[in-house]
Amino acid sequence: QKEVEQNSGPLSVPEGAIASLNCTYSDRGSQSFFWYRQYSGKSPELIMSIYSNGDKEDGRFTAQLNKASQYVSLLIRDSQPSDSATYLCAVNTGNQFYFGTGTSLTVIP
Amino acid sequence: DVKVTQSSRYLVKRTGEKVFLECVQDMDHENMFWYRQDPGLGLRLIYFSYDVKMKEKGDIPEGYSVSREKKERFSLILESASTNQTSMYLCATRGWHPSTNYGYTFGSGTRLTVV
Numbered sequence A: 001q002k003e004v005e006q007n008s009g010p011l012s013v014p015e016g017a018i019a020s021l022n023c024t025y026s027d028r029g030s031q032s033f034f035w036y037r038q039y040s041g042k043s044p045e046l047i048m049s050i051y052s053n054g055d056k057e058d059g060r061f062t063a064q065l066n067k068a069s070q071y072v073s074l075l076i077r078d079s080q081p082s083d084s085a086t087y088l089c090a091v092n093t094g095n096q097f098y099f100g101t102g103t104s105l106t107v108i109p
Numbered sequence B: 001d002v003k004v005t006q007s008s009r010y011l012v013k014r015t016g017e018k019v020f021l022e023c024v025q026d027m028d029h030e031n032m033f034w035y036r037q038d039p040g041l042g043l044r045l046i047y048f049s050y051d052v053k054m055k056e057k058g059d060i061p062e063g064y065s066v067s068r069e070k071k072e073r074f075s076l077i078l079e080s081a082s083t084n085q086t087s088m089y090l091c092a093t094r095g096w097h098p099s100t101n102y103g104y105t106f107g108s109g110t111r112l113t114v115v
Helices: none
Strands: A004-006 A011-014 A017-024 A032-038 A043-048 A052-058 A061-066 A072-074 A085-093 A096-099 A103-108 B004-006 B010-013 B017-022 B023-025 B033-040 B042-049 B062-072 B073-078 B089-092 B104-106 B110-113
Touching: A004 A085, A004 B004, A011 A017, A011 B042, A017 A032, A017 A085, A017 A103, A032 A061, A043 A052, A043 A061, A043 A072, A052 B033, A072 A085, B004 B089, B010 B017, B017 B110, B023 B033, B023 B089, B033 B062, B042 B062, B042 B073, B073 B089
Parallel strands: A011 A103, B010 B110
Antiparallel strands: A004 A017, A017 A072, A032 A043, A032 A085, A052 A061, A061 A072, A085 A096, A085 A103, B004 B023, B017 B073, B023 B073, B033 B042, B033 B089, B062 B073, B089 B104, B089 B110
16 A cells, blocks of 8 residues: 555646545554645645644645545645646655655646 | 755766766755656655765665765766666755745756666
């Protein structure tokens, strides 16, 4: 079992819709969780971090963490074509940092 | 603005060449990492370093070595480049910063092609 699992997609949503990206992790002791956005040919950039159960909002982005169910999700409201990218989930467990393989999102104008 | 700088954006090298990939950070972070990223395989950790002169093997260290003589610089060395080392190479740091908490900050990446 992989430490971090994501649906590779591709996920397609129309412009203005809500995009929902999901990630599950295997280690219950994981403490912190991150979402990175990666445009094609570019390096990952951090967009959200979350440490506590519940929701964390930043502009059009909301990260949701449920430690009991071991999943973390990212919601993108009012999706724009510029949101088209691969989204990587990352989980910090002790001194280790694990990345998922990413979900490809396409926002259709 | 914090920065992790990789010296080359694109590189083309011949099989058997010794290749140096340089990474410099201005974040004063102890932790530095080298990953490669290939389609369908995600990010794979090659080597990491928690301190100057210190290095640890990651998941795929074969064919690579690293050097960390100064805190801000972490170099990846391909001892004898092979075509299966054609990949995107990403350097990253990790440490406290208000913009990243304890998340990773990545360099812009080096797209290496070995012919």
